[in-house]
Amino acid sequence: MxxxxxxxxxxxxxxxxxxxxxxxxxAGVALGAVAGGLVSMGVVxxxxxxxxxxxxxxxxRWESLPVPVLAATAALVGGGDGDRLWRAAGWGAVGMxxxxxxxxxxxxxxxxxxxxxxxxxxxxxxxxLLAGALIGGLTGGDADPVTVSLAxxxxxx
Amino acid sequence: MVSLRSLAGLGLTAASAACATSPFVAPSFDxxxxxxxxxxxxxxxxxxxxGDLPREESPVLHRLRADVEEWSxxxxxxSATVLYLGDNVYPVGVRDPGSDPFAADSARLAAQVWAATxxxxxxxxxRVWFLPGNHDWGNTTGPVGVARLHNQADLLARLAPGTxxxxxxxxxxxxxxxxxxAARVMLLDTHWWLQSGDEAAREASLGRLSQALLEAGSRPxxxxxxxPWATGGPHGGGVLDPFxxxxxxxxxxxxxxxxxxxxxxxxxxxxxxxxxRPLVYVAGHDHSLQVLNTAGPGSPAWSLVSxxxxxxxPVSDTPGLLWAGARPGYMRLVVERDGGVTLFVEAAPTxxxxxxxxxxxxxxxxxxxxxxxxxxxxx
Numbered sequence: 001m002x003x004x005x006x007x008x009x010x011x012x013x014x015x016x017x018x019x020x021x022x023x024x025x026x027a028g029v030a031l032g033a034v035a036g037g038l039v040s041m042g043v044v045x046x047x048x049x050x051x052x053x054x055x056x057x058x059x060x061r062w063e064s065l066p067v068p069v070l071a072a073t074a075a076l077v078g079g080g081d082g083d084r085l086w087r088a089a090g091w092g093a094v095g096m097x098x099x100x101x102x103x104x105x106x107x108x109x110x111x112x113x114x115x116x117x118x119x120x121x122x123x124x125x126x127x128x129l130l131a132g133a134l135i136g137g138l139t140g141g142d143a144d145p146v147t148v149s150l151a152x153x154x155x156x157x
Numbered sequence: 158m159v160s161l162r163s164l165a166g167l168g169l170t171a172a173s174a175a176c177a178t179s180p181f182v183a184p185s186f187d188x189x190x191x192x193x194x195x196x197x198x199x200x201x202x203x204x205x206x207x208g209d210l211p212r213e214e215s216p217v218l219h220r221l222r223a224d225v226e227e228w229s230x231x232x233x234x235x236s237a238t239v240l241y242l243g244d245n246v247y248p249v250g251v252r253d254p255g256s257d258p259f260a261a262d263s264a265r266l267a268a269q270v271w272a273a274t275x276x277x278x279x280x281x282x283x284r285v286w287f288l289p290g291n292h293d294w295g296n297t298t299g300p301v302g303v304a305r306l307h308n309q310a311d312l313l314a315r316l317a318p319g320t321x322x323x324x325x326x327x328x329x330x331x332x333x334x335x336x337x338x339a340a341r342v343m344l345l346d347t348h349w350w351l352q353s354g355d356e357a358a359r360e361a362s363l364g365r366l367s368q369a370l371l372e373a374g375s376r377p378x379x380x381x382x383x384x385p386w387a388t389g390g391p392h393g394g395g396v397l398d399p400f401x402x403x404x405x406x407x408x409x410x411x412x413x414x415x416x417x418x419x420x421x422x423x424x425x426x427x428x429x430x431x432x433x434r435p436l437v438y439v440a441g442h443d444h445s446l447q448v449l450n451t452a453g454p455g456s457p458a459w460s461l462v463s464x465x466x467x468x469x470x471p472v473s474d475t476p477g478l479l480w481a482g483a484r485p486g487y488m489r490l491v492v493e494r495d496g497g498v499t500l501f502v503e504a505a506p507t508x509x510x511x512x513x514x515x516x517x518x519x520x521x522x523x524x525x526x527x528x529x530x531x532x533x534x535x536x
Binding site: 041044045047048049053054055056114115116118119121122 | 416
C-alpha cells in the first residue's frame with residue numbers, strides 16, 4: 001500500500017507541466033485503474049494470508065484506494081508525457097508477469113497448496129507491477145533528482 | 158515502445174486464456190414420476206438466498222406458496238417442512254427495530270414467512286425453519302452479527318409463531334429434526350464456524366453432528382447449512398468474475414478456497430467419517446440450482462445448492478456436477494415410506510424476465526410457468 005502511494009507520488013513528480021495530451025491521459029486512467037485493481041488484490045491477499053479476511057467483496061473499502069490513486073496518477077503522467085506512460089505500462093506489464101511467476105513459485109514453496117500458489121502469484125504480480133512501472137517511469141525522459149530520490153526512498157519499503 | 162505495448166497485450170491475453178472457465182451445459186434427463194402421495198412420508202422444500210425480493214416481486218415465493226399448500230393438504234399433519242437456507246434478509250440481516258431500514262428488512266423476511274404459512278400449511282402444521290447465512294450475520298462477526306440474528310429470531314417469533322431461526326443466534330448447531338421417523342435433518346450455522354475461533358465449541362458441535370448421524374440409523378439423513386459442500390458457482394472459484402483472482406487465492410472467507418472454509422470442510426468430513434455420512438448436504442450461498450454427486454470418503458453422497466430464491470449467478474462445470482441452472486427456483490425432497498428419496502428441482506423458464514417494481518401480472522405469469530426442470534432418485 002505504502003509502496004503504491006509512493007509510486008504514485010513519484011510518477012506524479014515526473015509528469016512535466018507541458019501541454020496536455022488527451023489520448024494518453026485517457027489511456028492512463030484505464031491502465032492506472034487496472035494496475036490499481038491488481039495492487040488492491042495484492043493487499044487483500046496479503047491480509048488474508050495473515051488471517052485478516054474480507055467478509056464481503058465490497059469495492060468501497062480502503063483496500064480499493066490504489067484504484068483511484070493510480071488511475072489519477074497515470075492520467076496525469078500520460079497527459080504530460082505519453083512516452084513515459086507507455087514506458088511505465090510496458091515495464092509494469094513485464095514486472096507483473098515476472099513478479100507473478102516468481103510469486104507463484106514462492107507461494108507454492110511457502111504454503112504448498114493451490115491457493116498459496118495463486119496468492120503468491122497475485123502478491124508477486126502486484127509488487128512486480130509497481131516495481132516495473134516505477135522503473136519504466138523513471139528511465140529515459142528527464143527525471144529530476146527529487147523524484148529519483150523519492151523512488152530510492154520507496155525501494156526499502 | 159510498440160513492442161512493450163504488444164508485450165503487455167500478450168500478457169493480458171495469456172492471463173485471460175489461463176483463467177477461462179467452461180460454462181455448464183445442462184444435459185437432458187429422464188424425469189422421475191412423482192410418487193403417489195400415499196407412499197410419501199415427508200416432503201422438504203429447500204429455498205436459499207431468498208431475502209432480496211419483497212413478496213410482490215418474487216415469482217419464486219408465489220410458486221413456493223402454491224407448492225407448499227398443495228403438499229401440506231395432501232400429506233398427514235406435520236409431514237411438510239420448509240427450509241430457508243440462509244441469506245434470508247439482504248443486504249445485512251435484520252437491523253434494529255426503530256431504525257430506518259427495519260421496515261424493508263421486515264418485508265423481506267415477511268415475504269418468506271408468507272410463502273410457507275398459507276392456510277393449509279398452518280392447518281397441517283407445516284414446519285418452517287430459517288438457517289442463518291452470512292448476510293443474516295450482517296456480513297460481519299462477533300456480537301454485532303449475533304445481534305442481527307437475534308433481531309431476525311425476534312421478528313420471526315412476531316410474524317408467525319412456530320417459525321424459527323435455527324440454529325439459535327450465536328450457536329453452531331446442529332439442530333436435529335426428525336421427519337415423521339422417515340428421515341433426519343441436521344441444521345448447521347456454517348457462518349458461525351467461519352467467524353469463530355472457539356476450537357472447543359467447534360469440536361463439540363462436530364461431535365454432536367457425528368452422534369446425530371450415527372443415531373439416525375438406516376434413515377436417510379440431510380445436513381442443511383448456508384455454505385455449500387461443493388459448487389460450480391462463483392464461490393467455488395470456477396467462474397470468471399471481477400473477484401476471480403481473489404477467489405483462487407483463497408482471500409475471500411466466503412469462498413470454498415479460503416483456508417477457514419477448508420478447515421470447516423475438513424471438520425465436517427471427519428464428522429461424516431465418524432458418524433454415517435449423510436445422504437444429502439443442502440446449502441445455498443451461490444445463487445443457482447445445482448445437483449452434485451460428491452460421493453467419496455468423508456463426503457455426503459449428494460450435494461445440492463439451492464440458492465436461487467431471489468438472485469442469480471452463473472455456474473461453470475465442476476467435478477461431480479450433474480445438473481445446474483442459473484434460474485429462479487427451489488428444490489423439493491420427497492421422502493417415501495420405504496426410505497426412498499427423490500429430488501425435484503422447480504424453476505422458472507430460463508428466459509423469464511425479472512419482475513421489478515411489483516408488476517403483479519409478470520410475477521403471476523412467471524410463477525405459473527415454473528416446471529420441474531430436473532429430477533432424480535437420490536436413494
